[in-house]
Amino acid sequence: MTEVVPRLAEVEVDVQGLVEAHMETLLGVRFLASEYGTGAVHGGRIDSLGLDENGSPVIVEYKRGTDAGVINQGLFHLSWLMDHRAEFEHLVRRRLGVTAASQVLWSGPRLICIAGDFSRYDAHAVREHWRSIDLVRYRFFGSDLLGLETVASVSGGVPVSRRARRQSVAQAASDVQGAAMVELTTAVDEVLLGLGEGVNRVERKTYRAYQRLRNFACMCPPQRTKLLVYLKANPEDVDLVPGFTRDMAGLGHHGTGDLEVQLRTPRDVERAQDLFRAGYAAA
Template sequence: MSGLKLFRTDTMNSGMTEVVPRLAEIEADVQGLVEAHMETLLGVRFLASEYSTGPVHGGRIDSLGLDENGSPVIVEYKRSTDAAVIHQGLFYLTWLLDHRAEFEHLVRDRFGAMTAAQVLWSGPRLICIAGDFTRYDVHAVREHRRSIDLVRYRLFGSDLLGLETVASVSGGIQGTRRARRRTAAGAADDVQGSSMVELAGAVDEVLLGLGDGVNRVERKQYRAYQRLRNFACLCPPQRSKLLIYLKVDPKGVDLVPGFTRDVSGLGHHGTGDLEVQLRTPRDVERAQDLFRASYAAA
């Protein structure tokens, strides 16, 4: 069980009252709450609820969605602690990989043909949301070659929901590393381009080192760094700079021309409203507080 404690301040009496955590009355309450606010809570666009896998397979997927990078997402729920949520989710994940056209048809109906054509099948995700998980659950997901997030929930009072990532495993890191080596080799003839590739490698190490459970997702236009949601998107190196987009509110940042820029409302690859321009290792050091703030918000 999480050790998090939440207290409500009483300014009138200068006291504090603990808000005691609780589980939902029934599993459907958790599912309904998450589905109604899935993009805000998980960074996943909602597609379908209780989706039937047909008479042969004989099951129902709790929730289907599409994340910020275009990866298919299955969300399974349990009211309390139940190892079956992981096995059930993996069962449905196998079904999903065998029924890609059916999923893309759902996406096309909901979000259009362009979005359906860009579904990222290299990294389908399973998100398990439950009252708690055991250490055996955490060990089990780390043994699978799938992208799996274990998320613990708690309700506080009548209007607060807490989500805590217990474990997060990515299924596609090895391919990402090979791609990075090929990129570096391809830029070896250009000294300036090579220095930008090296700078991208330094940024990669910093972002992956921010904490446990950071996953990388490769898209043609950017590389996303993700906890439950994206917190950074790094674009391919340019000749003289790197562009990285962070989930930080630009209004809370002292913007510096040539270093940080508000791109809310402007089209760009990846997600995030704060653009950071990196040209030297010193810029990476300057940006570390922004990296940490974006990581904490994800």
Template sequence: MLGLKLFHTTKSGMIEVKPRLAQMEADVQSLVEAHMETLLGVTFLASEYVIDCTDGGRIDSLGLDENGAPVVVEYKRGTSVGVINQGLYYMAWLMAHKDAFRNLVRNRLGASAASQVLWSAPRLICVAGDFTRYDAHAVREHRRNIDLVRYRYFGNDHIGLETVASVTGQPTAIKRAHRGGAGLPSTRKRDGAMTELVEAVDEVLLGIGDGVTRVQRKQYVAYQRLRNFACVCPPQHTKLLVHLKADPKEVDLVPGFTRDVTGLGHHGTGDLEVQLRTERDLDRARDVFRASYAAA
């Protein structure tokens, strides 16, 4: 983003819109909290959450992502100084005080959401004016799900977010020797062709771009950047369903291959359903997979 230039078109020509930092850290926090679902794919739960421990402290923001995973969000106006270690400290507290977080979710979102919190994949999102190369290296040394997000204001009406680094604490590769292993929808005793298709889809989605994280849920497997861009359901007898964030209205729908499921009940997130039966279908779906990745 630091190399990105934004211009405003006027009748007399082009005017560059200069990027800038927020005047105060609280300005960034207030804006993100007010639009957290749109910006980060996270449902906002609490601001300045006071933790009960010897050293004390306040978590800038708490939330729940699309897959039900707890999210700690920390902010810095300028270059990140200590924000990663601070966030990891709060994540450790969170994992040691699950009942407190469940109560917060129950009070805000109801008992059903509280009972389905995904404790295996807690996340830390750090939003700052900038990060150093040492920050990007440091997150790769931690066995946690951490996203470093750089922000910039452009004029008075625009804000840009750029993912500088995204690291998962879970394995991000599947060895074909372990068919139907962890991280894939259960194939049980499905035929070999369907097993091969499931593995091929997993490989394509993990390799589609930088910072892809796989999150295992009982009903689906999510592939995410900051937000989910694909959700793969357990394979049916003859097909595999993938739900994408790409806008169905911008896709030429093909009966038996792509379907608009807006308003229809289904597992995972995304309103564009892709039905895969063979690896040829997977090849046909690559462009819409990339569009969904870009949309997330």
């Protein structure tokens, strides 16, 4: 046996180059631009710009080691981004097309900070902030392995109590279906949010996404007799059951994920627990 010793990058640009080349795989973010200039007035350069799976603008900032300044620097750039929405949408249109540009979700811009490490003060600071921020620790292992670990993750906005969240979910469901579907939607929402630390929920018109760094589940508005949840799990690893699970690889649907789970009763939610955990682990 040989010990694989973790190490930091020789220079910051090594981390940036690797993440930018594989941004969708690593972060669930489509790459837009590197070292993006913010003009003479603002006087800065954004390390990486991207668009996540739900259409949220993403700024990624990197530091080779531990540097608390990466958070403030990222927030400074995020403020610029919110004041230059048309410029960002033009960039999206040029790189990803008109459809992607028309679906940019400005309610939840994100900052992802990737560094060698963060202090406990950094983690506490972002949890007190109202922006969507992910602190991600990286390590190289040997010559060809990279590890990413989420240190802290906040979804931004004003914290919502469990009661208020239930009312919000119930209201969305009651417009479509009766009390049974309201209860089912609420139950699934609480299960998905409770799978682990740092689970964020993103609201879109056609689905509700649950994410860590990347989406691991998407829940569609309830239909008349069932609720559809799409998971980021490999359907080939699941014993598919007709009427309960379905392989959606290559098939179009709202949200992300190749495994469709059809829920009709609270019993189905219990049956789906292991599948929910598999999707969470895959993200």
